[in-house]
Amino acid sequence: MASNSQRIEISPAQETLPPVEPCTLVIFGGSGDLARRRLIPALYNLLLDGLLPSDYAVLGLGRTPMSDEEFRAAVRDGVVKHSRQALIEDTWNAFSRHLFYLAGENDNPQTYLRLKARAEELERSLQLPGNRIFYLSIPPSSFAPVCEGLAQAGLAGARGARSPYARIIVEKPVGRDLTSARAINEVTGRVFDESQIFRIDHYLGKETVQNLMVVRFANSIFEPIWNHKYIDHVQITVSEAEGVGTRAAYYEEAGALRDMVQNHLLQLLCLVAMEPPYSLDPDVVRNAKMEVLRCLRPITAKDVERFTVRAQYTEGTIHGTPVPGYRREKGVKPDSTTETYVAVKCFVENWRWSGVPFYLRTGKALPLRASEVAVQFKEIPQILFNANPKGPLAPNVLALRIQPEEGLSLRIVSRVPGTRAQTHPVEMNFKYGEVFGRPSPEAYERLLLDVMAGDASRFMRRDAVEASWAWITQILQAWEELGQRWLPEYPAGTWGPVEADRLIQNDGRSWRVL
Structure with a gap:
């Protein structure tokens, strides 16, 4: 790297x-x-x-x-x-x-x-x-x-x-x-x-999102291990530091699941999970993404509470600035049940990804603006350098940072210099701006140019839009059946509700710190 x-x-x-x-x-x-x-x-x-x-x-x-x-x-x-x-x-x-x-x-x-x-x-x-x-x-x-x-x-x-x-x-x-x-x-x-x-979807024009396919299919070290035999789980995070602000009227009708998961997060999931396309022809690439959406396990009323968490932010501070609670924002109903945060555990049910959970989370009024796709590999056997059960070695993680600073990092375990056989996790970092000497083009630049050229690779086809909405609509209907009048809450400026921590901790895992 x-x-x-x-x-x-x-x-x-x-x-x-x-x-x-x-x-x-x-x-x-x-x-x-x-x-x-x-x-x-x-x-x-x-x-x-x-x-x-x-x-x-x-x-x-x-x-x-x-x-x-x-x-x-x-x-x-x-x-x-x-x-x-x-x-x-x-x-x-x-x-x-x-x-x-x-x-x-x-x-x-x-x-x-x-x-x-x-x-x-x-x-x-x-x-x-x-x-x-x-x-x-x-x-x-x-x-x-x-x-x-x-x-x-x-x-x-x-x-x-x-x-x-x-x-x-x-x-x-x-x-x-x-x-x-x-x-x-x-x-x-x-x-x-x-x-x-x-x-x-402007996310598909971001440099790191475009680089996902290159990382997977232009590097022989990754694709052979890009499956359930070697990958423990995948985390996809899109956090926003701002509250709803002037978009309260729109957001009240949308919510985090509609606003972010249906498009941005599911498209990132497709790029991570898709099978290798046989060419870069737009419809060949979009066919590969479509197969991922077809393989998503439905989340219905009987398991929606096990696999999803939704919440609203309450009063707090972000970088020293006071933020009112969501229900106190102008244009928001005082008894609103619109979620400003959502976490989802989902599965792609095919041969490559059998049993591998994908954890998605997004929210408003979180500590910082950041987006990341993190692929965590399975732990090594508890022998040799990993023989101490009280302090197991940190697993390898490949993290692709989409914003604010585009790049990627790979966490490996290295020997600490000295006379004793000590190990410590280290990160190998790559940053676009530092390596290539110029800032990455903005997403809309790439996408507008694609339209002028007639290249639809980075745009959603009709069947994919409807497939993603079919999956999301089941969750919305399941939430409606629950009839919750009050959602879990998290103070503005924190990383979400404790219920979201439990969602992943119940599996013996934890959210990454961004």
């Missing part, structure tokens, strides 16, 4: 990237937070790295009346505050000339006629070939009128057409249960072919 002192300089131009054709990107919700904080900064960074197509147009569409210049000023502020690379005035001026804005209501048919006219006008003036990408950064309730409006205005293109293409990006959440997910998929599927639909 590379040491921290080694630095490898790799320019973006050296990367093997699919060809990207000139296109028009239309952002529904263009005046919103996601466009300002994530999407426009991502496009700006792609330009700095020389990865944007030579010709392009970005058209924001929102309810707020704005001129092109006002839109450019608003998103410039977002680039200054949120871009991973500093704003360069000359580059920004060139970039901003490709940014435009149109005000309109999503449920007004006239909006789409005006959108078509504006898109065609921009494509003529910028000599663009008519390739269009529609990014739905809007609530799921607006998906239907947008898809229907695009179809009626002739903006959706011919189903499955390769040139000029029309593609649509759907932001999560894709539904709130199996029924609503199917409804959204039906709406988008009536207008667009599956090959045109990109269901985005």
